[in-house]
Structure formats: structure tokens, C-alpha cells
Amino acid sequence: MSNNGLLKSSLAKKYLMALTGLFLCTFLVGHLAGNLQLFIQGAEGQQAFNEYAEFMTTFPLVKLLSYLTYACVLFHIVDGIVLTIRNRKSRPVGYVKEKGSANASWASRNMGVLGTIIAVFLVSHMQTFWYKMHFGEMPMHDGLKDLHTVVLAFFSPENSLGIVAVLGYVLAQMALAFHLVHGFQSGFQSLGLRHPKYTPAIEKTGYLFGIGVPLLFAIIPVFLYITQL
Numbered sequence: 001m002s003n004n005g006l007l008k009s010s011l012a013k014k015y016l017m018a019l020t021g022l023f024l025c026t027f028l029v030g031h032l033a034g035n036l037q038l039f040i041q042g043a044e045g046q047q048a049f050n051e052y053a054e055f056m057t058t059f060p061l062v063k064l065l066s067y068l069t070y071a072c073v074l075f076h077i078v079d080g081i082v083l084t085i086r087n088r089k090s091r092p093v094g095y096v097k098e099k100g101s102a103n104a105s106w107a108s109r110n111m112g113v114l115g116t117i118i119a120v121f122l123v124s125h126m127q128t129f130w131y132k133m134h135f136g137e138m139p140m141h142d143g144l145k146d147l148h149t150v151v152l153a154f155f156s157p158e159n160s161l162g163i164v165a166v167l168g169y170v171l172a173q174m175a176l177a178f179h180l181v182h183g184f185q186s187g188f189q190s191l192g193l194r195h196p197k198y199t200p201a202i203e204k205t206g207y208l209f210g211i212g213v214p215l216l217f218a219i220i221p222v223f224l225y226i227t228q229l
């Protein structure tokens with residue numbers, strides 16, 4: 001491919017990366033809102049969470065959004081791998097590497113590593129809950145699949161690996177935070193939305209979003225573990 005062709009395809013890839021990444025940010029908000037119901041304790045919380053899970057797996061429009069989410073996750077991962085390899089190959093060795101921290105933040109230089117940690121987390125996460133909910137054997141409660149009990153049992157002190165699960169989730173959320181803080185504002189930049197008036201606000205929102213969302217996600221397993229001690 002000519003240099004011009006390579007540049008065009010890299011720009012298209014950055015665009016796709018930004019679009020899929022920003023869509024996945026909206027998914028995270030919806031997913032977090034649903035998961036916040038895990039803070040409601042007792043029978044009321046169990047009913048609310050199971051009804052929410054039933055709605056998410058059966059309502060046609062939500063199902064359609066789910067397929068879009070899976071497609072975005074896949075595109076974002078594949079595109080991210082290609083861009084990371086391309087950046088590595090085109091990066092001059094030695095001199096820029098030494099001055100790396102002066103040129104870009106730690107997160108921006110390690111988006112590939114952070115993305116890989118999140119992808120590993122996602123595979124394990126989907127296998128634990130999503131696969132079980134869709135294809136596995138589920139306990140039932142009041143005529144609904146009892147996902148609430150499955151989630152609580154996973155983050156329970158009675159589960160010999162419960163504490164490992166909690167720590168793993170907290171660590172994965174740290175990687176997600178670094179990935180989002182850089183990715184959020186970088187996504188807007190890749191779409192060409194850079195303006196002296198709006199960029200500072202986008203950066204501030206990126207910090208709030210990138211720290212707030214993973215923090216709330218991380219508190220959930222810790223809360224579930226402690227309240228079952």
C-alpha cells in the first residue's frame with residue numbers, strides 16, 4: 001500500500017475505533033445503571049435484578065442493541081490490535097521511546113496493554129454470567145432465571161475463589177479507568193471534534209466518566225462480598 005493509502009486506512013481505522021469506543025461508553029452507562037440494582041438488598045433486590053435481566057435478554061430492541069454491542073466489542077478489539085501493531089512499526093526506535101513520557105500520557109502509550117487486560121476480563125466475565133444466563137443451567141426464582149443468586153454466589157466468601165473474583169474485578173476496573181480516561185477524549189479528537197472552547201469540557205467529562213464509572217463497577221463486588229460475610 002502507498003503511504004497515502006496507508007494514511008487513509010489508518011485514519012479510517014482511528015474513526016472506527018472512536019465510533020465503536022464511544023458507543024461502548026454508552027453501553028457501560030446502561031450496564032452500570034442495571035447493575036446498581038445489586039445494591040438493593042434482600043428479596044426486593046433479587047426481584048428487581050432478575051426482572052431487569054429478563055427484560056435485557058427478551059425485549060427485541062434491547063436484543064438488537066446487544067448484537068450491536070458484541071459487534072462493537074469485536075471491531076474495537078481487532079482494530080485496536082491492528083493500530084497498536086502499526087504504531088509500533090512506524091515509531092522511531094530509541095530517541096522517542098526515551099522521551100515517551102514527555103510526548104504522551106502513560107495511558108495513551110499503553111492503550112494496547114490496557115485493552116488486552118480488559119479483553120481478558122471480558123472473556124472471563126462473559127463466561128461467568130452471560131454464557132450461564134443464555135446457555136447454561138440457571139436456578140429459578142418466581143418463574144424467572146435467578147441471575148441475582150448467581151452473581152451473589154460468585155462474589156461470596158463461601159465461594160473459595162470469591163475473594164480472587166473480587167480482586168480481579170477491582171484490578172480490571174483500574175485498567176478500564178486508565179483506558180477510558182484517555183480513550184474518551186481521544187475518541188472525540190479522532191472524530192475531529194477539537195475546539196478551544198469545548199475540548200477542556202470534553203477532557204473534564206472524560207476524567208469524571210473514566211474514573212466514576214469504573215469506580216462504581218468496582219464497588220459492586222466489594223459490597224456484595226462484605227455484605228455476605
Ligand code: HEM
Pocket residue numbers: 031035053056057065066067069118122125126129130133134147151169176217218220221
Ligand atoms: C461489577 C461489575 C459487573 C457486574 C456485576 C456485571 C454483571 C453482568 C451480568 C450479570 C451480565 C449478564 C447479563 C445478561 O446476559 O443478561 C453481564 C453481561 C455483560 N457485561 Fe457485565 N458486569 C460488570 C462489569 C462489566 C464491565 C466493566 C464490562 C465491560 C468492560 C461488562 C461488559 C459486559 C457485556 C459486554 C455483557 C453482555 C451484555 C449483553 O448481552 O448485552 N460488564 N454483566
